[in-house]
Amino acid sequence: MRAAGTSVEAPTPTPASTPAPPLGTLPGPGRRRPPRGARGRTSAAAGVLLAPFFVLFTAVTVVPIGYALWLSLFTEKQSGLGFGGARSVFSGLDNYTAALGDQAFREGFWVLAGYCVVYIPLMVGGALALALLLDSALARARRFFQLALFLPHAVPGIIAALVWVYLYTPGLSPVVKAMDSGGIGFDFFSSGGTLPSVVNIALWEWLGYNMVIFYAALQAIDRSVLEAATMDGAGEWRLAFGIKLPLIRASLTMVALFTVIGSLQLFTEPLILNQGGSSTVTSTWTPNMYAYTAAFSRGDYGLAAASAVLLALAAALLSFVVTRLTHRKGATA
């Protein structure tokens, strides 16, 4: 569940954070603090300031991770004739083999894989393209574009999904109506239509957000570098792909990483699609939905925990791959 250690390089802490000089050694005659215990006081203060975060972090992250691992090793067994309720029996890796052996769970990963293959390039590429367009010297009204593209982020995911499902629903939707009158019949809830439908909702929610991240990184590039390149005759294309892109590698890694972690948690949008009447989207359509169903419809916490752990492992593995891929050329910003 803890991602492999190497994947943390992505958002590197600022190098500007110079630690405060030790307190006991203040220069200047006559202004000297008593040296005894000064250092102890400092780290005590750091401890007090860090404590609230780490206490809470332990309670809502570390302990649940441990608990999930623990739970995943037990199975509920009905005792005897069913009297006396259920009791937990240690079952080793049985839950894991059960989850992996369940076709519904494996199909969830295939759905996820298909989703990632379509969604991640569209998202990262689209956000990057928009940011480069906005950063090119030709763009106008940049503040307006930034705000307008970012606004979907202000819409709760559940509402974004609701609105889009309404826009997919024949009878409710002006889009479907317009498409029908234009002779393009497309069923957003059909087996071929579900994946694009879900991708579109997620794209709508996050495209502007990631675009603003890229744009901020582009804006931080030293303009003299770009001016020099322009003097040397580089056009907008050369500028964008030869110079700007390599310089914002760090934010590329960050966006790709968050996009991957977000993708693996796919839940809300398909749930609403399921509610909206798609027969393709089952209650175990994605691994996350599988875990939810295992816990709350079947009451099988061991299986749910095991599938959640497997999902988190997949996230760790993919984060690792993403950091490796985006850092491959070693030219990190």
Add this chain to the structure above:
Amino acid sequence: MTSFTAAGPRRPSRRWLSRSAVNGALLLSVLYTLFPLVWLVTAATKDTGGLLSGDAFSFKGFDLRHNLTQLASYGDGVYFRWYLNSLLYAGGGAAVCALVSVAAGYAFDKYAFHGKEKLFGVVLLGVLVPTTALALPMYLLASEVGLVNTYWSVLIPVLVNPFGVYLSRVFSASYIPDEALEAARIDGAGELRTFWSIGLRLMMPGFVTVFLFQFTAIWNNFFLPLVMLSDQKLFPLSLGLYAWNSNTHAEPSYYPLVVTGSLLAVIPLIVAFVSLQRHWRAGLAAGSVK
């Protein structure tokens, strides 16, 4: 916006063309992002019949007043209870979370102590943990200690945001000069007092940024309340609207409730993002550049 201007005097007609191509592409993408929002606004003004006709952009069946009164009265006005709950979860949760994050980020930036970077590495790992994978064990833990189906079950988990700590460290490094802290210490202020009256004040923009992001995250939160809450009175907006939406198939008169309720639920965040542009831009920039 910047002093940098492109290319020298080259064929002007080509440049004009590419200028309209660039702005045209941006305009198209804006149409894509704004279209569903415009639909939400017009759809919220319609009665069930007008909504089901699919003519969202005509004035057929204009009945906003009725929709709003329905929203206010349906189920003893439970919608506005959800609204207050959301404000409580998001406002309270984000305020505490921002304070906790800023304190930790400041400590990571301004103090040297043993094992600091290792500890910070743990925080960064925390960013990578999928939150939905935590929700189920959190639910089981909460039920062990009897917190399931209480305000606390939704409030406590959102007080933690590792990314907020990371951002706060960046903000602390760029906003708080060490000299300001030295000055306070020389004047005899204790460490915590120095944090409270100097560090926190100087980091206010960072505090607001973390607050804004966490507020959005909590306001948008769906999975955690879905898992934790069964009492409708404790629902936040997201969960309430979800519950209503599940009725629309059997009973189409729920549609106007869901649509109008969604519109009202979106408004505060839109207002916040429009008026606090400086802060979210700064936040996203700090996360991406440093």
